[in-house]
Amino acid sequence: MISSTAEDYLKAVLRMEDMKEKASTSSVARHLEVADASVTDMLRKLQKAGLLEYKPYYGASLTKKGRMAALRILRRHRLIELFLNQIMGYGWEEVHNEAEKLEHVVSDFFVERVDALLNYPVKDPHGEVIPDARGFRKLDEDVCLAEAELGQYVIRRVISANPQFLAYLEKEDLLPANAFALLEKAPFQGPLKLLRTNSEVPQYIGLEVAKSIFVSPSQAAAASNTPFHSQSHDLPPQPAGRKHDPEIATAVSRTSPPEVRNLNKKKEGRPFKKR
Amino acid sequence: MISSTAEDYLKAVLRMEDMKEKASTSSVARHLEVADASVTDMLRKLQKAGLLEYKPYYGASLTKKGRMAALRILRRHRLIELFLNQIMGYGWEEVHNEAEKLEHVVSDFFVERVDALLNYPVKDPHGEVIPDARGFRKLDEDVCLAEAELGQYVIRRVISANPQFLAYLEKEDLLPANAFALLEKAPFQGPLKLLRTNSEVPQYIGLEVAKSIFVSPSQAAAASNTPFHSQSHDLPPQPAGRKHDPEIATAVSRTSPPEVRNLNKKKEGRPFKKR
């Protein structure tokens, strides 16, 4: 049996691999807020369990088995976040911490029940893709707003677990699925000037904020000057024939998957008032 | 911080005190399925933490602090069971094990959200009273069916965590809030003959089964020959003036509290089919 602690380590390694960063001892330690030495210990254990490859001094990479285990927890985490948001009336900034605990504890039955109750959703409240029960996921093509050219965009996902930060974005109405135009980027780490679609007033956000926001060119703009790059480092709905094997790079469907209906936007869809 | 394990120990001790049994090392061990020696250890720790009094060789009893902690978990357990049953579509036989884990992990926010979502319920799916947020509960006057006289009764609660057993009772339609007449008790540990209200066919259940079912005389019968005993070893809605202090013996209201709407009865109220 794989412990909850181990599950969080695997998830951290997966996260870094997703970011195409090396899963080094110190980065895992930083992310999990434990001492470096603790990570070394755990990585050795996880290797012995066949969940990852670990070369001392050179970091870790997941084995297929470890990747499946990590994706299982990631699925749980994201489904639970959506469940808390949609059914339990949590704000999108409140879901992460609770999910971080529940993901290890809830039964498979519970998870599948949630999946059904939410009608087999594709994305969590932050816009992250929810892997399916077999570990498949088709990742969106997106780019970090901090590095985007001027143009028309849709917010795909927001990478942050910081409640204050998420609350700020909600106040600014910068939520997954929302569209806007990037009008200016001030030099020297300066702010970005945005205009939300259907809004009159431009808004300014700091570059640090933009670093957490991932966007893709919006339909209109995409047709004109920004073609889809139709490639993903992640898995398709199953290219019949092969044994299903998650995380194989293949072309991804061009049609954007249905966005999760965004019930975060201001009050709406929140059955209870916030605490 | 009090660990989940410790919480289960406290809950076990509370359970025995509720049953007016001594919380002995071996009984706690049996209930939690751990070695006697482990219980001795834990009882010493809990005493040191001021959660219970423990005299070696003579068992334990909760302090006020320990009782509050135990009631807090009991509340969580029961609210979560009801939540799983009513909202997540679990059968009444499926809720216990999941609740046993979740009770330690969900936030207070989650618990209060569940409470509100279920509209401040009074009983769990097994008919057990849910303590309120301050640890108060008014216990029903009930008697074990195995020891009841012939007469008219209503099922108050069923004490069992065994899924097979609970599934059997559901099949027999012997669920909390259901009314029936006890027609015969065969001698020598023999079966009981029951007739459910609004049913034609009598049913026979073993004495062991009857031991898990707690009943109270039904209104009609109560008025004629079985007066309420209007006493409880548990707490009232707060006799204004004193600091609130759970678990004080006082008279309890004569009107039976609203039964939880029983959504367990055959299929009904189960949004999903069973697995």
Added chain:
DNA sequence: TTTTTACTTTAGACTAAACTAAATTTTAAA
């Protein structure tokens, strides 16, 4: 090439929770 610095691993300790086996204490029987 040598030295410094930044990472990483090793070693030794601690805490929590559990177990088994042996020693005690209590209770019940003779």
Added chain:
DNA sequence: TTTAAAATTTAGTTTAGTCTAAAGTAAAAA
């Protein structure tokens, strides 16, 4: 009152996860 049986505690281990401090390695700078 003595003895035997049952219940409980103590002692000694084990496993998991974490920490700090010291030692080791690799990469970058001099």
